Amino acid sequence: MSGFYSWTDTLKGVYYGPGSTTTALPKLLNTLGIKKALVVTGTSLYNKTDIVKKVEDILRGHDAYGATFYEIGQHSPIAGIRRGMETFKVHQCDGIVTVGGGSPIDAAKAILYNLQLETGGPTLSQIAIPTTLSAAEYSIGAGYTDDLGNKVAVSSHALAPAGIILDAELTLATPERLWLSTGIRALDHAVETLYRPLVPIPVKVLSYAALADLFTYLPQSKANPQDVDIRQKLQVASWMSLWPLKLEKYSALGLSHALGHKLGATYGIPHGITSCLTLGPTVALKADIASQEDKELLAKSLFYLRQPSTGSIDGDVLKLSSLIKTLVADLGLQSNLEEYKVPPEDLPKVASRALGSEDDPNHARVVRMLQGIYSSK
The missing domain is CATH 3.40.50.1970 (Rossmann fold)
Incomplete structure (x- = not known):
């Protein structure tokens, strides 16, 4: 180590x-x-x-x-x-x-x-x-x-x-949809920090803490939007999700963020909403394409969420994906690419730009993932 x-x-x-x-x-x-x-x-x-x-x-x-x-x-x-x-x-x-x-x-x-x-x-x-x-x-x-x-x-x-x-x-004056969707953006940071290269172990532990608090307090904040104490806990969770960090060399956060950057500016989708669209499906994709170490890091999230294991690493990663999608739905933040008028013929280009090349071995999988969130809710 x-x-x-x-x-x-x-x-x-x-x-x-x-x-x-x-x-x-x-x-x-x-x-x-x-x-x-x-x-x-x-x-x-x-x-x-x-x-x-x-x-x-x-x-x-x-x-x-x-x-x-x-x-x-x-x-x-x-x-x-x-x-x-x-x-x-x-x-x-x-x-x-x-x-x-x-x-x-x-x-x-x-x-x-x-x-x-x-x-x-x-x-x-x-x-x-x-x-x-x-x-x-x-x-x-x-x-x-x-x-x-x-x-x-x-x-x-x-x-x-x-x-x-x-x-x-x-x-307190922040619109509910903006507040909650940027909370999912913070969740995106926390999850993708787990498999971001070069991130030290204590920062990954902070990401687990952020993940647990975001799952706990985002629904509470939706139910009690004027509760300042809950909002304060969410601000600290956001801080833990992207802990100030100086790396010896740059490393990108991950696919969900890369897709969010390409979708956000080009098609006018707020970054909180891009995370609502891409994070759950990206985690599901990781069950197929991630290294064993990265899968284990994602699967460990269930412990911090006080959720029982499915009995397999891949199953636990898929369960985390499902929990994220359920949270997005419970917060009233479900949407799809069709709503934001993303042309379906643009999806291969979005995938290429997020991955860096259409020659990336996962390009076809990412295109299928984007097609899966095109019109479904």
């Missing part, structure tokens, strides 16, 4: 707890030396809630408010990123405070990445205050959509947010 662990270079602190933004944000501003912050958020949060105003007021109270940029759409279109960069420069900001889900958090990373390319100086800091469970705040990568609608990825250890605040009170 051997391996390596380190956390992301930038991370200076994660604060969590209902109402924690009031005290945590000033601490992080001081730790990171941010004097004038650009608030990056989405249109709905800005126009339909008072959450962004609360953050702005805290920044103003510490003379650290620069401006607010809220023209961030789903999948972070490049046009919005360019406008965000201009706003950052016009107001002479020196850091970003992001409020929202994966799209604004990734957009902030892309803004900081491109600003660094312009200046040649250090990458400036982001403080992330997530309002969904997508866990974008823990990664070093940023995905955004180019002028042609294609998903573009940039990656740098300097891009991971330097401060994170998990304040469940600020998630």
Whole structure:
């Protein structure tokens, strides 16, 4: 047994707890030396809630408010990123405070990445205050959509947010479907971390803990959407699902994520929903194509879910797939590719792009898997 662990270079602190933004944000501003912050958020949060105003007021109270940029759409279109960069420069900001889900958090990373390319100086800091469970705040990568609608990825250890605040009170306005579907996105992270290459053993154990908590608390949150304690537990589960991690060399998460990236931007499917579509079927496919070690890691999930074994490793992997599909259904998140107007003739191309080549030995299996989720619920 051997391996390596380190956390992301930038991370200076994660604060969590209902109402924690009031005290945590000033601490992080001081730790990171941010004097004038650009608030990056989405249109709905800005126009339909008072959450962004609360953050702005805290920044103003510490003379650290620069401006607010809220023209961030789903999948972070490049046009919005360019406008965000201009706003950052016009107001002479020196850091970003992001409020929202994966799209604004990734957009902030892309803004900081491109600003660094312009200046040649250090990458400036982001403080992330997530309002969904997508866990974008823990990664070093940023995905955004180019002028042609294609998903573009940039990656740098300097891009991971330097401060994170998990304040469940600020998630209460998050629409139910977005909240629950990004919870399945976090489940996707947890499951695919189990067979992600180079991930150290303690992080895999955290993934099992995340998986168990997501199965427990997502249905409870649907039943009691105003219960802040449950929402706080889900935010911590999301954190465990994609624990801050610095690998010695890059390794991708897995097929469900790869399919989600190719489907999401091209066909306008939210990433939480792509995970609802692809995770269960991907786990079922693993019973056929995964290594014995990876199958054993997936099968072990049943222990953490307090579910009895079927008596075989392959059977246990298939049972995990079935449990995921049942959870998605119980949360009211079932959908299919036909609903999102994905042309059936595009499925081989989606598979090729996710796998990296149509010559991949599993290409035909993945195409059949996609056909299976095309019109079924």
